[in-house]
Amino acid sequence: MADETRAAPAPAPAPAADAGPADAAEGRRLPWAPACALDDTAGRVPTVVVDDVHIVYRVHGAGSGRGGATAALSRMLRRGAGDAERGVRTVHAVRGVSFTAHRGEAIGLIGSNGSGKSTLLRAIAGLLPPERGRVYTDGQPSLLGVNAALMGDLTGERNVVLGGLAMGMSREQIKERYQEIVDFSGINDKGDFISLPMRTYSSGMQARLRFSIAAAKDHDVLMIDEALATGDAKFRARSEARVRELREHAGTVFLVSHSNQSIRDTCNRVLWLERGELRLDGPTEEVLRAYEKFSGR
Amino acid sequence: MSETPHDGRAPRVLPSSDAGLAPAELASKYGLSVSGARPPVPAYLRRLWDRRHFVLAFSSAKLAAQYSQARLGQLWQVATPLLNAAVYFMVFGLILGAGRGMPKDVYIPFLVTGVFVFTFTQSSVMSGVRAISGNLGLVRALHFPRAALPLSLCLQQLQQLLYSMIVLFLVVVGFGSYPDLSWALIPAVLALQFCFNSGLAMIVARAGAHTPDLAQLMPFVLRTWMYASGVMFSIPVFLADKPQWIANVLQWNPAALYMDLMRFALIEEYGAENLPDHAWAVAGGWAVFVALGGFLFFWQAEEKYGRG
Known part of the structure; x- marks a missing residue:
């Protein structure tokens, strides 16, 4: 998952087209029919509106590496200098x-x-503030990712409780x-493992408990972020269900x-991102065909 | 900006009423709200209260995880402060003779109380600095009021202090101060100090989220603070030949106040004459002022913490 958070290591400036005013966004929409499988004539209620969103990561200590501490200091003190000169790399x-x-x-x-x-x-999900643009949502979207709240030194049992609480469940709901x-x-299939610290689990077992x-x-x-690729075949089938x-x-x-098969199985619309830009947005089959051609499969 | 393989196809008609709407208008028409926007203070406090079980569970989980790999396990919760007190006694009590002006059976409880109480503030600040930057994965994965992080780290330090209090009680009783009515003040002192620490932790948490370098700088600031607060010596005795206001200023600093109040509560021979004027009022003022100010300061950057 870690590599997913980084963009292509080419912090080129944003294309000029991106700077277009927000009200032009509708005009730049791709001419496709969304959600062809669904009724698309009436009662289509938007739940998420993403409006010209830009996200920039700032990476400290990723300077060019020239010189030692003194060079770093002088770079840092050069007030008014851009991020790049102060040793901060930005990744768009x-x-x-x-x-x-x-x-x-x-x-x-x-x-x-x-x-x-x-x-x-x-x-x-509102976890990462956009640099420019807006995301509007209906209610609170949640990311199926509880990994970060879990602690390897605690037993599986305590991690279940901690993870549940971190997701906003009540103690009663968790008990239930x-x-x-x-x-x-399936942690307990091979004996009482839930009462052992999570760091003693195999990586497959950890992933299963997390999911x-x-x-x-x-x-x-x-x-859901790549959650389906974990575990053995039996667990994968169970998690897809x-x-x-x-x-x-x-x-x-x-x-x-990254599994086109699980996208085909579960999705009726696909967004294809490349280098941070929306390359294609449409019904699953169409986009996947184009993507497969692009990636040479 | 994108390639479209079906250029010739006309866009299929969206529901006519929505077709021409700009994203913002579309969002407001269906009552969508900006994702990740900062809620107003009352709503924020309510969400924080809803997450109280998480705050508690997170703090005790952190505490339990701390020594889980050690053979002696949770015994270190008590052994660590005991060893700390022993080292300070050796250096300041025996070698440097910092206990000037106090008999030994007052100085040792005086020193141990000071070390433990100051450690509470010190480690709250140190973990506060890294509350956001050290838990960025959590901040970027789950939704909860971010104030839950510095709060639960302070709560972890409070739990740690309660373990230390076991040692403290033994030391104090061992040197002849027995439980009496003044011990009832202990929870009050702890509550005030906890409020102060939480506020301070939230301030440094926001600062540390933006400038991670603070984690490197903080130990020096804290050490200076410790030596200025009279952890191992009595401020009025050591500054007896200096103008009174210097001693007053040093004694009114929150760390010194909470230490002195705790000593006053615990140690029989450490009477009210050792406290500065208006000690309780100033201690309460610090707690309320820093807790409220810290909370508001932290809340103002709520939506930006995910950026790191």
Whole structure:
């Protein structure tokens, strides 16, 4: 996941077209028919409106590496100098993306590593403030990612509780779902492992527990970031079934994946990002065909 | 900016009423709100209250994780402060003789109380600086009022202090101060200091989120503060030949105040004559002022913490 947060290492300035005024965004929309599988004549309620969003990461200590501490100091003290000269690299990860998502859609995000997919998801979830542009949402979108709240030194049991609380569940809800979470993860299939510290688990077991905790809650707008690629075949099938279930409860689902098959299975609309720009937005088959041609598969 | 393989196709008609709307208008028509916008203070406080169980669980999880790899495990919660007190006693009590003006059975509890109480503020600030920058993964993955992070780290330090208090009680009783009515003041002192620490932690958390270098600078600031606050010596005794106002200013600094109030509560022979004028009022003022100010200061940058 870590490499997903970085954009292509070419911090070129934003294309001039991106600086267009917000009200022009509608005009630049791609001429495609969204959500062809769904009723698209009436009652299409937008749940997420992304309006010309730009996201820039600032990376400290990534200066050119010339000279030692004194050079770094003099760079830093050069007031009024741009970020680059002060040893701060900026990475323009998302460049002017606009789209509207509607209730009932399942939207896949595809693109090569570092194309800005996960970054865009975080911006939609309101976790990463956009540099320019706005994201409007219906309710609170949630990212299916509880990893960061879990601690390897704690037992699986305590991590279930901690992760649940971090996602905003109440203690009662967690107590209610606890057994379900443990059973779903299959951690206890081979003995009582849930009472051992999480750092003693294999990476596959850790990933299973993480997904099980994250998927225990129902969400309005749900975003899944590569969660389906974890675990063995049996667990993968189980988690795909769970995602379909979550989709039925959620208004809108976003899925980031490098597996075109799981995109085909779950999504009816696909956004293709490349170098932070929205390259194509349309029905799953169309976009995937273009993407496969592009990536030479 | 994008390639479109079906250029010739006319755009399919959207529901006519929505077609010409700009994104902002579309959003307001359907009642969508800006994602990640900072809620007003009352709503923010309500959300924070809703997450109280997370704040508690996170702090005790951090505390438990601290020594989980050590053979002695949680025993270190008590052993660490005990060793700390022993080292300070050796250096300042025996070698430097900083206990001037106090009999030994007052000085040792005086020193141990000072070390523990100051450590509470010190480690709250140190973990506060890294509250956001050290938990950026969490901030970028989940939704919760970010004030939960500095708060729960301060709560972790409070729990740590409560372990230290076990040692402290043993030391104090061992040197002849037995529990009496003045011990009832202990929770009040702890509450005031906790408010002060939380406010301070939120201030440095926002500063540290923007400028991670503060984590490097902070130990020096804190050490200066420690030596100026009379952790291991009595300020009025050491400044007896200086103008009174210098001693007053040093004694009214919050760290010195909370230490003195705790000593006053715990140690029988450490009477009110050692406290500066208006000690309780000033201590309360610091707590309220810093807690409120720190909270508002932290809240103002709420939506920006994910940027790192």
